[in-house]
Amino acid sequence: MTTVDRDETRAEAAPPHEAAAPGPLPLRLAVPAAVLAGVALLLAFPPYGLWPLAPVGVALLAAAAHRRRLRAGAGVGFLTGVAFFAPLLAWTNLHTGYLPWVLLSLLQAGYLALLGAATAWVSPLVDRARWMWAPLTGLLWVGQEALRDRTPFGGFPWGRLAFSQGDSPLLRLAAVGGAPLVTFAVALAGGLLLAAGWRRWSVPSWRPVAGLTGAAVLLCAVGLAVPVGAAGAGGRPVTVAIVQGNVPRLGLDFNAQRQAVLNNHVDATLELADRVAAGAQARPDLVVWPENSSDIDPLRNASAGARISQAADAIGAPILVGAVLLGPGDGQVRNAGILWRPGTGPDLSQLYTKRHPVPFAEYVPLRDLARMVSKQVDRVRADFVPGSTPGVVRAGPVVLGDVICFEVAYDEVVRDTVAGGAQLLVVQTNNATFDVAEARQQLAMVRLRAVEHGRPALMASTVGVSGFVAPDGRVSDATGFNTREVVVRQLRPADGRTVATRLGYWPEAALTGLAVAALAGAAVLRRRRQTGPA
Structure with a gap:
């Protein structure tokens, strides 16, 4: 374990009832995991279209950032962002030179840096209940995209998780909650993967792994069950x-x-x-x-x-x-x-x-x-x-x-x-x-x-x-x-x-509000850890 990792472990030291919670991934593993996360996300998008890799990329970034200090979490998030956005947006440098492409890629990577820091911040919530990993991951991704889609100068929504799911059963969820709900579902699946595979379990591992795997299958089944098609006839062809x-x-x-x-x-x-x-x-x-x-x-x-x-x-x-x-x-x-x-x-x-x-x-x-x-x-x-x-x-x-x-x-x-x-x-x-x-x-x-x-x-x-x-x-x-x-x-x-048309921005607003609540809840838990028992 490196000196940085020992410092992070001490900074995130859990109280006695959480002593079994593992520390962060060593940097020698976290850094390549962050880069691989960006590559997996890239391959999920056209022209590659390997949509199942999107949850894998989400899981790798969450694993790299878990239980790190905020600065380190932002660092691994930034690595993921550069590995993802630089090749995804390479078309911007075809006729304008490298500078606009580099600046745009770095700006977009900055939002994944914020996501990495937020993932590190909510680690105490995950340590208390591992099942929270999946919904927390989904909420933080929606919140990150809501911010990136609007700032600066009106935002730049390119590379939203939802846009990678053209051939996925999760695309059908767009009829219920639009792009934000699809993004939430993709990141939720990534959180389920991570929760199932994260180090040791306090009970025989096949039980929680089977349960979480079943939840991922159920998520896809829910997507397939959503009816899609023309929303009411609108006259002659x-x-x-x-x-x-x-x-x-x-x-x-x-x-x-x-x-x-x-x-x-x-x-x-x-x-x-x-x-x-x-x-x-x-x-x-x-x-x-x-x-x-x-x-x-x-x-x-x-x-x-x-x-x-x-x-x-x-x-x-x-x-x-x-x-x-x-x-x-x-x-x-x-x-x-x-x-x-x-x-x-x-x-x-x-x-x-x-x-x-x-x-x-x-x-x-x-x-x-x-x-x-x-x-x-x-x-x-x-x-x-x-x-x-x-x-x-x-x-x-x-x-x-x-x-x-x-x-x-x-x-x-x-x-x-x-x-x-x-x-x-x-x-x-x-x-x-x-x-x-x-x-x-x-x-x-x-x-x-x-x-x-x-x-x-x-x-x-x-x-x-x-x-x-x-x-x-x-x-x-x-x-x-x-x-x-x-x-x-x-x-x-x-x-x-459709339901999505009727609900408008409310699904995104609700999911983003829950993400803010999760960040606030992590702040309360961190403060309790620092002050200890009265």
């Missing part, structure tokens, strides 16, 4: 086409050739119209183009507007166009989805402006200070102005819940569209500055949203991956990456509301 027009080249200058991206999407739509006219394809009721599919403001550029009208008139159906619109003020722009109707053109009453622009990508907070860190911030020449209303777009036979790019990661942005009457979830995105791993991670979020709200959903990307998602989370007609493709599918809109 509609035929929807996704147009993935592709871009001249990947990278930050994907739209450097004036009107090239727009022309790609127009031409692909005209080809679809030719197939419809030839009887080879049913006429769609709606066509969806991705984010940034018009690389010129079609409301101010007559040529761009004329080309979109040409496509809409040819296909004979409204087109949801992703466009960057100038204004409202000088030096400002809007990332928007606008409905373009055949015969009449843009319907300004059905225009959605992205509510959650990405900091340092679509706008630069504290620009003067940020420029001192990196002049790369000046690549963002005009700040995107956020919209103020949910993306409820009424497109004739169906009401859309329009969500643009990273907004799909934010619970309230998607939920607000369903509360506003959306029958079909639409995620418009532009992955031209990223890679296929980022696109598949984003599609996993769409799968969870479809289950959470009992809605059919789709993701339309400029370069891929695009595809349709059923209300039970199944993906259909997924496209390739960096290709031009058009996929068409008949969908049935949904009007009802």
Whole structure:
């Protein structure tokens, strides 16, 4: 045992009735366990998709942090965070250099450092009753994600445990409590694994191990028992086409050739119209183009507007166009989805402006200070102005819940569209500055949203991956990456509301409140240990 471990053991020394509780893992084991935790979490996410490894990663981090001092707990949590987030977010450095990637990865790792410290803090509660390990682990993960999803500058929810469970039976729990409940269940499973395997037991080990293993199996069975699917019929089926027009080249200058991206999407739509006219394809009721599919403001550029009208008139159906619109003020722009109707053109009453622009990508907070860190911030020449209303777009036979790019990661942005009457979830995105791993991670979020709200959903990307998602989370007609493709599918809109939609943020609020209560309870127990009997 190292000197640090002896100090930690003395600092966490238990009273006589808890003398059997083991000390922390030696650092020679805790450090590799923390790194392996990050690797296991990484492999649970797309493009790897080994979802059973998520509870394993949770268990390894909890084991590494248990009974450590707060600083040491934060240290092992930080190691897990770096091992997890640095490769998970590697797509952020493809075209912007290493600094944004490093800073973002370290920032996200800092939240797992807080989780490691919190895990160490609640160790006395676990020592009193080992069965508490599982729920405590689940609660702390939900609390950590609730904080990370909101801070700083609106948060960055990428890498939530729930988004790793696309093929897991636990995904179905999203229909009851959204992403927070799925995260809780994954971390709960990790806590069960750890409680079953943590060192010695005071009774024959097969009994508690069998009980905890049975609890893990029961947890999966509960997930399988949750009914999922369309939340109430929403009218007749509609035929929807996704147009993935592709871009001249990947990278930050994907739209450097004036009107090239727009022309790609127009031409692909005209080809679809030719197939419809030839009887080879049913006429769609709606066509969806991705984010940034018009690389010129079609409301101010007559040529761009004329080309979109040409496509809409040819296909004979409204087109949801992703466009960057100038204004409202000088030096400002809007990332928007606008409905373009055949015969009449843009319907300004059905225009959605992205509510959650990405900091340092679509706008630069504290620009003067940020420029001192990196002049790369000046690549963002005009700040995107956020919209103020949910993306409820009424497109004739169906009401859309329009969500643009990273907004799909934010619970309230998607939920607000369903509360506003959306029958079909639409995620418009532009992955031209990223890679296929980022696109598949984003599609996993769409799968969870479809289950959470009992809605059919789709993701339309400029370069891929695009595809349709059923209300039970199944993906259909997924496209390739960096290709031009058009996929068409008949969908049935949904009007009802799942339990998760009705409960809204309350599951997360309740679980986070219990996490705070657990931290407070550990503080009381620690104080009693320090003061001893009167």
